[in-house]
Amino acid sequence: MDLSLPRGIRDIDPDEYDLHARIRTAFDELVRAYNFRSMEPAPLETLSVLRAKSGSQVDEQIYHFKDKGERDIGLRFDLTVGMTRYVAGKKELKPPIKLASYGGVWRYDEPQHARYRWFYQWDVEIFGDPTIDSDAEVMDLSYNLFKRVGLDEVILHVGDRRVVEEYIRKSVKVTSEERANEMMRALDKVGKKTEEELLREYEAKGVGRAEMKELLEFGRTTGPPDSVLASLGEAGLESATGLGELRDALRQRGVSNVQYNLSIVRGLDYYTAIVFEVKDGARPDLGSLCGGGRYDVLPKLFGRPELSATGAAGGVERIALSLGPQARPSASVYVAYTEPALLVNALEALARLRAEGVRSEVGPRGKSLRKQMEDASSTGFRWVLLVGRKELDSGNFLLKDLKDGTERPVPTKDFLSHVRPR
Numbered sequence: 001m002d003l004s005l006p007r008g009i010r011d012i013d014p015d016e017y018d019l020h021a022r023i024r025t026a027f028d029e030l031v032r033a034y035n036f037r038s039m040e041p042a043p044l045e046t047l048s049v050l051r052a053k054s055g056s057q058v059d060e061q062i063y064h065f066k067d068k069g070e071r072d073i074g075l076r077f078d079l080t081v082g083m084t085r086y087v088a089g090k091k092e093l094k095p096p097i098k099l100a101s102y103g104g105v106w107r108y109d110e111p112q113h114a115r116y117r118w119f120y121q122w123d124v125e126i127f128g129d130p131t132i133d134s135d136a137e138v139m140d141l142s143y144n145l146f147k148r149v150g151l152d153e154v155i156l157h158v159g160d161r162r163v164v165e166e167y168i169r170k171s172v173k174v175t176s177e178e179r180a181n182e183m184m185r186a187l188d189k190v191g192k193k194t195e196e197e198l199l200r201e202y203e204a205k206g207v208g209r210a211e212m213k214e215l216l217e218f219g220r221t222t223g224p225p226d227s228v229l230a231s232l233g234e235a236g237l238e239s240a241t242g243l244g245e246l247r248d249a250l251r252q253r254g255v256s257n258v259q260y261n262l263s264i265v266r267g268l269d270y271y272t273a274i275v276f277e278v279k280d281g282a283r284p285d286l287g288s289l290c291g292g293g294r295y296d297v298l299p300k301l302f303g304r305p306e307l308s309a310t311g312a313a314g315g316v317e318r319i320a321l322s323l324g325p326q327a328r329p330s331a332s333v334y335v336a337y338t339e340p341a342l343l344v345n346a347l348e349a350l351a352r353l354r355a356e357g358v359r360s361e362v363g364p365r366g367k368s369l370r371k372q373m374e375d376a377s378s379t380g381f382r383w384v385l386l387v388g389r390k391e392l393d394s395g396n397f398l399l400k401d402l403k404d405g406t407e408r409p410v411p412t413k414d415f416l417s418h419v420r421p422r
């Protein structure tokens, strides 16, 4: 029998699962602290809801099928669409509505490194607050999520579609909206394709080389917020005020590590103003760890034009890959004992460790101390708590650190405080 999985679908093994659990805990704690309520949108939607965002062209990128009642349905490809659909139907919710969600999503993407057809996303959205403060809040939360899981080096790359649109209209002098959209689509591919490839591809679509070149040059406006704002001011772009307000709002919240980058425009059918992506400079192979921005159009499509919306979503697997194997939890204790009569003391210590949620195991009955020690290191434990007659008589256990080989007596009464630090 063929036991292989469908293309792009994989199992999450226990080591990776541990990392996912840590990321989820950090996310749950953080969203509570930022006063978001958590919910999970349905995993299946009608195809028409999934198409709301990008029309039937989305069909190619998602899993959809007919159910047994001949209804067209599809698997969710993100959490944003379901959350927006949910909020749109709940007229009784008072804005601002701050919602968080976490769950698996399915996409018919081309599988490659860090790109799967089934993966987990965390997601935060604020509905009904059109001010820059909600954009800043979403970025603040995202930035702190990465810090909390141990990724201190991430950079927030921020753009604003309104500024790019104004530039195309005023400086490149393109008036057709369709043409302007086409040009922004090209801009979004900077970094994924070479300039020559883009010029050629879009020339075939009717965008002149000179126009495209000018826009690609403008897309190179990147750097710290102050310097980008200065050059936008020189270019006389009025819509840059949004990025100016955002700089101040982020500064007041202590969010540093921000770069402005006008080539970031993201999904065209979706976003309307400020957009951003988070990247780990040390791991360019992973692409973006998170992306977001303002998308006032979607609530309108779901019949709630008065509800503005801004949010962010990030891939859990990409955080796990970025953290790497060294991040696996190390507060783990193997309780060993020198003679069978001491198993009862060992079990007592084990119960205390487990009550504190520390991953712990006890040496199996009848195994020599040497075998227990081998067992502890071969199964990846950080500490061995050794229960021995001599130590017990003086009120201690012996705590061995398998990482550096050191050992020291710890009082049986409060041995837990000695193994707690990860």
Ligand code: AMP
Residues within 6 Å of the ligand: 078, 107, 109, 114, 115, 116, 117, 119, 121, 288, 289, 290, 291, 292, 313, 314, 315, 316, 317, 318
């Ligand atoms: P998006 O919903 O396309 O804006 O994606 C948000 C985030 O989800 C990205 O920044 C990635 O971290 C992650 N992501 C998107 N597509 C995939 C994929 N196929 N596999 C794994 N992670 C993904």
